[in-house]
Amino acid sequence: MWPFNKNAQSPAAVIDAPVIQAERVTAFDLVRALPDPVMVIGRDGTVLMVNEQVKAALDADPLGLHLSATVRAPAVLDAVSDVIDGEAAHHVEYEIRFPVPRTFQAYVSPVGGPGCGMAVIVLRDLTREQQIERMRADFVANASHELRTPLASLSGFIETIQGAARNDEKAQTKFLGLMRSQADRMKRLIDDLLSLSRIEMNEHVRPNAEVDLAQVANHVRDVLGGMAKDAGCELRVTANGPLIVLGSRDELVQVVQNLAENALKYGSAGKLVEIDVRRDGATIEVSVRDHGPGIAAEHIPRLTERFYRVNVQDSRSRGGTGLGLAIVKHIVNRHRGRLTITSEIGRGSTFAIRIPAK
Numbered sequence: 001m002w003p004f005n006k007n008a009q010s011p012a013a014v015i016d017a018p019v020i021q022a023e024r025v026t027a028f029d030l031v032r033a034l035p036d037p038v039m040v041i042g043r044d045g046t047v048l049m050v051n052e053q054v055k056a057a058l059d060a061d062p063l064g065l066h067l068s069a070t071v072r073a074p075a076v077l078d079a080v081s082d083v084i085d086g087e088a089a090h091h092v093e094y095e096i097r098f099p100v101p102r103t104f105q106a107y108v109s110p111v112g113g114p115g116c117g118m119a120v121i122v123l124r125d126l127t128r129e130q131q132i133e134r135m136r137a138d139f140v141a142n143a144s145h146e147l148r149t150p151l152a153s154l155s156g157f158i159e160t161i162q163g164a165a166r167n168d169e170k171a172q173t174k175f176l177g178l179m180r181s182q183a184d185r186m187k188r189l190i191d192d193l194l195s196l197s198r199i200e201m202n203e204h205v206r207p208n209a210e211v212d213l214a215q216v217a218n219h220v221r222d223v224l225g226g227m228a229k230d231a232g233c234e235l236r237v238t239a240n241g242p243l244i245v246l247g248s249r250d251e252l253v254q255v256v257q258n259l260a261e262n263a264l265k266y267g268s269a270g271k272l273v274e275i276d277v278r279r280d281g282a283t284i285e286v287s288v289r290d291h292g293p294g295i296a297a298e299h300i301p302r303l304t305e306r307f308y309r310v311n312v313q314d315s316r317s318r319g320g321t322g323l324g325l326a327i328v329k330h331i332v333n334r335h336r337g338r339l340t341i342t343s344e345i346g347r348g349s350t351f352a353i354r355i356p357a358k
């Protein structure tokens with residue numbers, strides 16, 4: 001435990017001394033050259049060497065201070081003390097709360113020969129890794145939950161048809177209709193999950209076919225003509241093409257179609273959905289605007305999260321999966337573009353994408 005043996009020989013000599021080969025490479029040079037945050041601690045707990053990575057990781061410069069001044073985790077302080085007293089190297093994990101919560105793994109190892117009594121700490125920031133792991137676990141839990149709900153209804157209907165409604169043809173017809181809509185919902189979910197995973201897998205590869213976004217917008221208007229009519233809404237396209245980008249036509253159709261479908265699903269009360277395609281400097285912008293109820297500001301930053309919906313029941317009753325905007329975001333990223341969402345309660349929403357023009 002701290003304080004370490006104060007009478008021990010000062011390690012300063014050792015630090016000044018190490019010269020590896022004839023090239024005058026010192027221990028300092030080695031520490032500085034390492035890609036991970038590394039610090040060397042003396043027997044009395046003073047930080048004797050650090051590299052730039054330590055300063056960045058800890059948001060402080062611990063050089064010359066006692067280790068406990070910057071690393072307040074008892075587990076790390078104990079590990080350093082134990083290692084200096086002769087224990088073998090080991091890993092410890094610790095968390096800091098300020099200025100932002102982060103998790104580090106510290107590899108604490110003895111350095112120098114007998115009596116030298118120094119320790120080296122190599123830090124690894126685990127925060128991002130843990131976040132990704134948590135997101136992955138949440139995603140699996142959400143996807144399973146989304147699939148289990150229609151599956152439970154299907155099982156319930158099958159039981160009813162085999163039991164209470166065994167001889168009731170009218171009830172059977174009704175239940176079969178309901179079963180069909182649950183099966184359709186599962187199919188939509190699986191299709192969206194597969195789309196998302198395919199796009200994510202290719203996200204780093206930029207697609208490079210010539211695509212006319214004016215033509216894409218007109219195509220989407222034709223495809224969604226029936227849906228617009230059912231929603232009692234005019235779907236209007238303004239596009240003086242050609243307006244060419246480099247990309248994947250299928251994916252860009254999916255983007256514009258998802259946005260236009262959402263506008264028709266959630267904003268049809270405004271009776272008009274406008275798709276506008278124009279050149280804006282070096283980019284082509286496609287905006288999809290509705291005049292529906294709009295979206296409250298607190299929801300907007302979260303809309304592209306998987307399975308995030310303002311109103312889950314409302315989305316489900318309209319055949320939504322909660323994945324449409326996540327797919328849009330990934331496709332737009334893959335095209336090195338940007339998605340912006342603006343909305344005002346009572347006045348409608350605009351979802352706009354900007355993709356570099358060819």
Ligand code: ADP
Binds near residue numbers: 267309320321322325
């Ligand atoms: P969903 O399958 O639920 O439509 P999306 O990812 O496409 O999933 O959209 C997420 C949520 O964003 C929707 O559930 C809805 O609450 C909200 N939303 C999307 N577009 C609009 C819009 N044009 N007007 C109002 N709300 C919208």
